[in-house]
Amino acid sequence: MNRSIVSLWTTLQKAPAREWASYRSAMAAAFTSRIAWGAAQRAWGTVREAFMVALPPSLAIGAVGFVVAVVGAPSGAAVLDASHPAGTAGPADPATFGMQGVPTLSQVPIVPAKVGVLIFSKTAGFRHDSIETGVAAMKELLAPTCVVEATEDSAAFTPANLERFRVVVFLNTTGDVLDDAQQQAFERFIEGGGGYVGVHSASDTEYDWPWYGRLVGAYFKTHPAIQEAVVRNESKDHPSMAGWPAELKRTDEWYVYRTNPRSVKGMMILASLDESSYTGGGMDGDHPTSWCHEVGKGRAWYTGGGHTKESFAEPLFRSHLKGGVEWAGRRAGASDAAPPAAQPAPAR
Ligand SMILES: [Zn+2]
Numbered sequence: 001m002n003r004s005i006v007s008l009w010t011t012l013q014k015a016p017a018r019e020w021a022s023y024r025s026a027m028a029a030a031f032t033s034r035i036a037w038g039a040a041q042r043a044w045g046t047v048r049e050a051f052m053v054a055l056p057p058s059l060a061i062g063a064v065g066f067v068v069a070v071v072g073a074p075s076g077a078a079v080l081d082a083s084h085p086a087g088t089a090g091p092a093d094p095a096t097f098g099m100q101g102v103p104t105l106s107q108v109p110i111v112p113a114k115v116g117v118l119i120f121s122k123t124a125g126f127r128h129d130s131i132e133t134g135v136a137a138m139k140e141l142l143a144p145t146c147v148v149e150a151t152e153d154s155a156a157f158t159p160a161n162l163e164r165f166r167v168v169v170f171l172n173t174t175g176d177v178l179d180d181a182q183q184q185a186f187e188r189f190i191e192g193g194g195g196y197v198g199v200h201s202a203s204d205t206e207y208d209w210p211w212y213g214r215l216v217g218a219y220f221k222t223h224p225a226i227q228e229a230v231v232r233n234e235s236k237d238h239p240s241m242a243g244w245p246a247e248l249k250r251t252d253e254w255y256v257y258r259t260n261p262r263s264v265k266g267m268m269i270l271a272s273l274d275e276s277s278y279t280g281g282g283m284d285g286d287h288p289t290s291w292c293h294e295v296g297k298g299r300a301w302y303t304g305g306g307h308t309k310e311s312f313a314e315p316l317f318r319s320h321l322k323g324g325v326e327w328a329g330r331r332a333g334a335s336d337a338a339p340p341a342a343q344p345a346p347a348r
C-alpha cells in the first residue's frame with residue numbers, strides 16, 4: 001500500500017515536470033516562429049517600400065529613353081546612332097523625378113546622347129607638323145555632337161576601351177602603329193559596327209596589315225609638291241560633301257595611290273582630282289581623293305586632304321571632316337547613303 005502511494009506520488013511529481021518541459025519547448029518554438037514571422041514581415045515591408053520608391057524613377061527613365069529615341073532622333077547629334085553612345089542622357093531633374101509622381105512626356109527634358117570619338121595620331125614614320133592643329137580642329141568642330149579623346153598610345157586599342165567609342169579617326173598616322181592584338185581588337189570593333197575615319201597619311205600606315213589596306217581603301221604611293229588643284233564633288237548628297245561646289249580649288253599635298261579605290265566593289269567615291277589642273281597627278285586621269293564604304297557592320301571614310309595646317313582652318317574642309325565622322329558613326333546600311341553599285345568614272 002505504502003509502495004503504491006509512493007509510486008503514485010512519484011508519478012504525479014514527475015508528470016508536471018514532463019508537461020512543463022513540453023510546454024516550455026512548445027512556448028520556445030512558438031516564440032521562435034513569432035520572431036521569424038516578424039522578421040519576414042519586416043523584410044517584405046522593406047522590399048515593398050524599395051519597389052514603391054524605385055517605380056516612379058524607373059518609369060521616368062523609360063519615358064526619357066522613349067522621348068530621346070522618338071523625338072530626338074531626327075535632330076542634332078541623335079542623327080548618329082544613339083544605341084552606342086559614349087556619353088549619356090543628362091541627369092534627370094530631381095524636382096521632376098521625385099516621389100510626387102511620374103512626369104508627363106512633355107515634362108521630360110530631352111538631352112541628345114553624344115557620340116564617342118577617338119582621334120589616333122601615332123606616327124612610326126613621317127610626322128606631319130599639322131597633327132596638333134588637326135587634333136585641335138577636330139575636337140572643336142566635333143564638340144557639339146561628340147565626346148572626343150585624342151591619343152598617340154596604341155594601348156588604347158583594347159576591346160574594352162574601344163567599346164567606349166563610335167568612331168576612331170586615324171589622323172595623319174604613319175607606319176606600323178599597332179601590334180597584332182591591337183589590330184585584332186580594331187578589326188572586331190569595325191566589323192561589329194564601329195566607324196573608321198582616315199585622314200591624309202592614314203593611307204601611309206600599316207602596309208603589312210591586309211585588313212587595314214581594305215579598310216582604308218588604297219595605300220599611298222607618292223606625292224608631288226603642295227599645290228592648288230581642282231577637286232570634283234562626285235557625291236553632292238553625301239554628308240561629307242554637302243555645301244561643296246561641283247568643282248572646288250584648294251591647296252594640299254595630293255597623294256598618288258598604289259591602286260584605284262574606284263575599282264573596289266562597294267566603294268563610294270566622294271571626290272576626285274582633275275589631274276589637268278595640277279602637276280604630277282599620276283593616276284592616269286581617274287584620281288579619287290576621298291571615298292567611303294561599309295566594312296562588316298561598320299563604316300570607313302577616307303580623305304586624302306589634311307597635309308597642311310591651313311587645311312584644318314578651311315570651312316569646307318572642316319565640314320568635309322565633320323560629315324565624314326557623322327557618316328562613319330552610323331552603322332552599315334543606315335538610310336542616308338547606302339553603298340552604291342560600282343560607280344562609273346566621271347565623263348571627261
Ligand atoms: Zn603629307
